Amino acid sequence: MDIRHLRSFIMVAQCLSFTEAAKRIFIGQSALSKHIADLEEEMGVELLIRHHRSLELTAAGKTLLRESVNLLDRVSDIIEKTRQADRGIRGSLKIGCFGGESAFFPYALKRFHSLYPQISIDLQLLTLRMIETALESEELDLGFVVILGNELKPNKFMQRLIYRVPLCFLMPSHHPYAGEPSIDIAALSNESFILLSAAESDEGIKWFNAFCEKRGFLPSISTTTTRMDGVLWLVEAGFGISFWSKNPTLTRYTHPGISFVDMQGKEAYSNIVAQWKKNRHNPAISLFLNMLETIDKSN
Missing domain, CATH: 3.40.190.290 (D-Maltodextrin-Binding Protein; domain 2)
Structure with a gap:
């Protein structure tokens, strides 16, 4: 699973808008849509219900949002600890x-x-x-x-x-x-x-x-x-x-x-x-x- 795809999903899930999410993470809307589609295909579930002018999280999407935030916090902690170890601080x-x-x-x-x-x-x-x-x-x-x-x-x-x-x-x-x-x-x-x-x-x-x-x-x-x-x-x-x-x-x-x-x-x-x-x-x-x-x- 690509961490970048998870970050993209979190932003879309929080904004409930591809347009707004794309602006915040500085990528094109089509690339962002592909990240979400790739994630859904990899996991074999639908994460978003796409209405004409809005998005809605599915039950699977809500679960992934909650777990992804925790996971990325953990990833950030791992990266920082690794950098500290490289500098001798840990x-x-x-x-x-x-x-x-x-x-x-x-x-x-x-x-x-x-x-x-x-x-x-x-x-x-x-x-x-x-x-x-x-x-x-x-x-x-x-x-x-x-x-x-x-x-x-x-x-x-x-x-x-x-x-x-x-x-x-x-x-x-x-x-x-x-x-x-x-x-x-x-x-x-x-x-x-x-x-x-x-x-x-x-x-x-x-x-x-x-x-x-x-x-x-x-x-x-x-x-x-x-x-x-x-x-x-x-x-x-x-x-x-x-x-x-x-x-x-x-x-x-x-x-x-x-x-x-x-x-x-x-x-x-x-x-x-x-x-x-x-x-x-x-x-x-x-x-x-x-x-x-x-x-x-x-x-």
Whole structure:
């Protein structure tokens, strides 16, 4: 059934005049008459009783008028929703996070929902390796990861720097250096370090080893774990020293048994980076990233 024929029928049924209906929808009267005739033939019913100077709807015509108005309203709604989805205003966005975004992410989610309430968010808290795997398999649209150092290197994903903060050491509060404002890592050359495992953060371990080598030693990595909360527990228990982004959320809520000491060095930075697959064409990705540009991420 041609939607144009339904629109023509609705106008004729409302005007009960081919002449008036043709004027309103800007087509010729003969073309309009053919639309109605084609519709009647397709449906196998008579829709109009044609008097000499007037028209009258049949019972079938009255039913079609009522149902057609509802149908065309639905069609218009479908078209608008489709256009919104194309612009990213409607749809869904699957996001993977590792937990280091907590300084700004709750507000970011609230802000995005207020701007685009028709976009549903599927938020998953994952390890860094799981985020990479899920992006590759397209189980995620957008992932947030941490990359260490003062520059981003190209990789297989599209990426955008969201937030850069200095690194700090995490050490037991009874450690001799716990009260220092900052130290060079060379002063910790004899310490044992706790890091995220190579299975989860291979690049992180490579960066840390290279960072220490530039200062004349190879670090002793005594313990690894797959989660940052595991790192915090091990540090507090006295198993060694670690490091992490110096963000307010970390320093505000961590247990009092851990002290934070700034890490010296121009490369001692942590970067929270958004990543997405190059051919992942979800318009909501750019909407979310553009929104992040407008908010304060330092709180």
